[in-house]
Amino acid sequence: MHHFQYKNDELYCESVSVSKIAEEIGTPFYLYSHATLKRHFKTFDNAFGAIERLVCFSAKANTNLAILRLFQSLGSGLDIVSGGELYRGIKAGFLPEKIVYSGVGKTIDEIDYALNSGILMFNVESLEELTLIQTRAKTLNKQAPIALRVNPDVDPKTHPYISTGLKKNKFGIESDVALEVYKAAMKMEHIRIVGIDCHIGSQITDTTPFKDALEKIKLLINTLKELGISIQYLDMGGGLGITYADEDPPHPDEYAKVLVNSLKETSLTLILEPGRVIVGNAGILVTSVLYSKRGEIKKFIIVDAGMNDLMRPTLYDAYHAIEPVKKPKGDFIKADVVGPICETGDFLALDRNIANVGKGDLLAVMSAGAYGFAMSSNYCSRPRCAEVMVHQDHFEVIRRRETFQDLNRGESIPSFLE
Numbered sequence: 001m002h003h004f005q006y007k008n009d010e011l012y013c014e015s016v017s018v019s020k021i022a023e024e025i026g027t028p029f030y031l032y033s034h035a036t037l038k039r040h041f042k043t044f045d046n047a048f049g050a051i052e053r054l055v056c057f058s059a060k061a062n063t064n065l066a067i068l069r070l071f072q073s074l075g076s077g078l079d080i081v082s083g084g085e086l087y088r089g090i091k092a093g094f095l096p097e098k099i100v101y102s103g104v105g106k107t108i109d110e111i112d113y114a115l116n117s118g119i120l121m122f123n124v125e126s127l128e129e130l131t132l133i134q135t136r137a138k139t140l141n142k143q144a145p146i147a148l149r150v151n152p153d154v155d156p157k158t159h160p161y162i163s164t165g166l167k168k169n170k171f172g173i174e175s176d177v178a179l180e181v182y183k184a185a186m187k188m189e190h191i192r193i194v195g196i197d198c199h200i201g202s203q204i205t206d207t208t209p210f211k212d213a214l215e216k217i218k219l220l221i222n223t224l225k226e227l228g229i230s231i232q233y234l235d236m237g238g239g240l241g242i243t244y245a246d247e248d249p250p251h252p253d254e255y256a257k258v259l260v261n262s263l264k265e266t267s268l269t270l271i272l273e274p275g276r277v278i279v280g281n282a283g284i285l286v287t288s289v290l291y292s293k294r295g296e297i298k299k300f301i302i303v304d305a306g307m308n309d310l311m312r313p314t315l316y317d318a319y320h321a322i323e324p325v326k327k328p329k330g331d332f333i334k335a336d337v338v339g340p341i342c343e344t345g346d347f348l349a350l351d352r353n354i355a356n357v358g359k360g361d362l363l364a365v366m367s368a369g370a371y372g373f374a375m376s377s378n379y380c381s382r383p384r385c386a387e388v389m390v391h392q393d394h395f396e397v398i399r400r401r402e403t404f405q406d407l408n409r410g411e412s413i414p415s416f417l418e
């Protein structure tokens with residue numbers, strides 16, 4: 001991470017001192033490096049330079065408008081999974097023709113919104129969904145461009161909560177069933193078949209599952225051709241992993257090579273939906289130490305960021321490196337880094353060897369740019385934290401810290417309780 005670096009034992013994001021930002025806006029906050037975001041997007045996109053492709057950033061990894069706008073300005077498309085993400089995408093300036101819509105539970109309102117917006121395609125996950133899209137398109141007098149999300153039944157060898165391409169997962173349509181659904185789609189007047197899609201999971205650190213999935217999808221494309229169904233877009237989803245601790249995921253060039261080599265001779269346009277690989281290591285979570293205490297068998301460092309700010313450690317048992325913003329002199333200790341929330345699951349790290357920090361010191365939770373703020377909540381009536389973007393020697397708040405007034409926005413006391 002070239003843009004989060006120590007200068008004289010103090011952590012900088014590009015040319016801005018992290019503690020200076022904390023002094024000005026308080027903690028906790030997410031901090032993103034503009035240069036890193038840009039480099040990661042361009043590296044990924046350029047890796048596929050040899051073929052027709054559209055990289056659609058996966059909004060759910062980080063939906064901040066400023067981040068979406070940055071990728072939009074770099075030529076990205078957008079992968080969405082809800083009407084809310086479509087709204088954000090349009091607000092950020094994405095052309096609907098560059099938006100693909102995945103997800104197993106699209107509602108009527110969401111389908112209508114996407115049809116009226118004119119998105120590039122729906123990644124359809126069941127026959128019932130397809131039938132509903134046909135009905136809504138007919139009502140609205142539109143043609144709905146669709147791909148079927150196929151479940152290729154490959155094991156991505158990742159955390160079970162983030163594997164999505166196995167037969168036991170709720171996602172997609174099994175390959176053999178997919179043929180039948182394509183045949184049904186062919187007969188639907190308001191459905192236009194444009195693609196085929198798969199997304200096998202997240203934080204994948206090996207190219208083999210992608211290669212296996214692609215081979216299965218290509219066989220299916222050939223069978224479809226024999227049936228007279230021609231496919232324009234091949235959407236291989238997202239899922240490329242990053243280094244949190246000692247993982248060694250393939251570089252985007254290596255990942256791209258696997259796909260590009262297999263697609264060069266075709267006329268397909270490749271769509272990709274990367275999320276984590278673009279934003280994960282472009283952001284950190286900055287938190288202050290509130291207290292430390294020593295139990296009989298453990299030491300605890302209590303910080304002002306909790307599981308409501310960063311859920312990954314408790315949800316996935318995820319590892320995030322935690323670094324002191326100012327390197328203290330002295331020894332390392334072994335401690336749990338925990339938040340203020342009344343849950344045993346409220347931790348950022350367990351039994352971690354960590355610099356011996358104390359009250360008032362700042363810590364940086366690394367690799368927090370993906371599924372960090374986006375998964376945050378107001379649990380325990382904690383206002384959601386601020387988000388900041390650094391550009392060279394300048395920083396701006398891209399989402400202000402919530403206030404207490406934000407907490408009960410939309411709530412009301414019913415007349416019978418007044």
Ligand SMILES: *Cc1c(COP(=O)(O)O)cnc(C)c1O
Nearest residue numbers: 058102202238239273274275276
């Ligand atoms: C979450 C998701 C992605 C992005 O996954 P990453 O692992 O962050 O790259 C892409 N496509 C779909 C359909 C998703 O649900």
